[in-house]
Amino acid sequence: MGLLGDELAFARALTAQENESVMALGSRKRYPADAHLLTEGDRSSHVMIILRGWVTVSVATDRGATRLILGLRGPGELLGEMAALDNHPRSATVRALGPIEAQVISGDAFRRFLALHPRVSGLVIRQLTFRLRSADQERSALASLTVLQRLAARLSELSQVEPAGPYTPSVPGRSRPGSVVHLAQDELAATVGATREAVAKALRLLRKQNVVRTGNRMVEILDPALLTLLAEGHQE
Numbered sequence: 001m002g003l004l005g006d007e008l009a010f011a012r013a014l015t016a017q018e019n020e021s022v023m024a025l026g027s028r029k030r031y032p033a034d035a036h037l038l039t040e041g042d043r044s045s046h047v048m049i050i051l052r053g054w055v056t057v058s059v060a061t062d063r064g065a066t067r068l069i070l071g072l073r074g075p076g077e078l079l080g081e082m083a084a085l086d087n088h089p090r091s092a093t094v095r096a097l098g099p100i101e102a103q104v105i106s107g108d109a110f111r112r113f114l115a116l117h118p119r120v121s122g123l124v125i126r127q128l129t130f131r132l133r134s135a136d137q138e139r140s141a142l143a144s145l146t147v148l149q150r151l152a153a154r155l156s157e158l159s160q161v162e163p164a165g166p167y168t169p170s171v172p173g174r175s176r177p178g179s180v181v182h183l184a185q186d187e188l189a190a191t192v193g194a195t196r197e198a199v200a201k202a203l204r205l206l207r208k209q210n211v212v213r214t215g216n217r218m219v220e221i222l223d224p225a226l227l228t229l230l231a232e233g234h235q236e
Contacts, residue, residue, distance in 0.1 A: 009076030011049050013123050022049070022120070025113060026105035031096050038080050038094040045087060045107030047080040053100035055079070057092050058190060067093070069190040070135065072158070081124055084110050142193045145233075148202045150192040153231035155181055155212065158191075159221045179221045188219070206230075 011019060028051065031037055037048060040059060050073060057071035057079075070092060073079060083090050084107035114121040141150055159179035183191070189199040203219070206212040211227050213220040221227060 010078035010127055011076040018120055023103050025109045026103045029104050031100040033096055033098045035096045038090050040090050040093040042090045045084045047084045047105050047110050048102040050075050050077050051101040054097045055094050057094055059092050067190050068193050147194045147198045149231055149233055151202045152227050154191050156227050156231055181219045184217045
């Protein structure tokens with residue numbers, strides 16, 4: 001399972017000259033917390049490169065208003081490239097976790113740039129491949145893991161990065177005691193494809209075993225080693 005993007009975000013894989021050329025294609029825009037940067041089903045085709053802040057990427061499910069969070073994207077990440085390339089409706093909704101700054105580039109300008117810069121085009125293909133593989137892993141996890149396992153794995157992953165801070169991904173499995181995940185229970189539920197009630201039950205079990213401490217929109221990791229064991233399927 002994995003919500004975070006590739007180990008090297010799109011903009012950070014560019015050379016200095018490529019980065020300057022790509023950024024010159026668009027303009028910088030600011031968005032408030034909870035703003036929808038992209039909306040599932042929309043026919044727009046522009047792309048965005050996050051400059052500051054973090055966003056969630058989610059899709060609607062067959063349970064009405066319930067959404068499944070597929071990704072957590074931060075500075076340097078490219079968003080909206082699928083609609084820019086295939087001219088189909090947006091496949092997901094992108095929502096700001098906090099104040100966001102992003103470079104917004106029209107789909108036409110982005111496609112022309114890729115046609116003239118095959119190395120950058122290759123980076124986009126690599127990103128698409130990585131995200132498709134991640135989506136396959138998420139579907140496999142939904143089918144084979146319990147809610148407790150999925151939640152433990154997600155907390156282990158998210159505790160390694162501070163969504164409101166700079167893009168500083170940690171080495172997997174290196175979350176530390178005291179690491180905090182700043183998401184509400186309904187948002188956590190959306191990241192593991194479960195109901196809020198099921199996640200609340202799993203959190204109660206984790207609190208009882210002193211693995212986590214919960215508060216308003218936050219989960220503090222007290223025992224990362226045990227959390228990892230639970231994620232791997234060891235009996236609670």
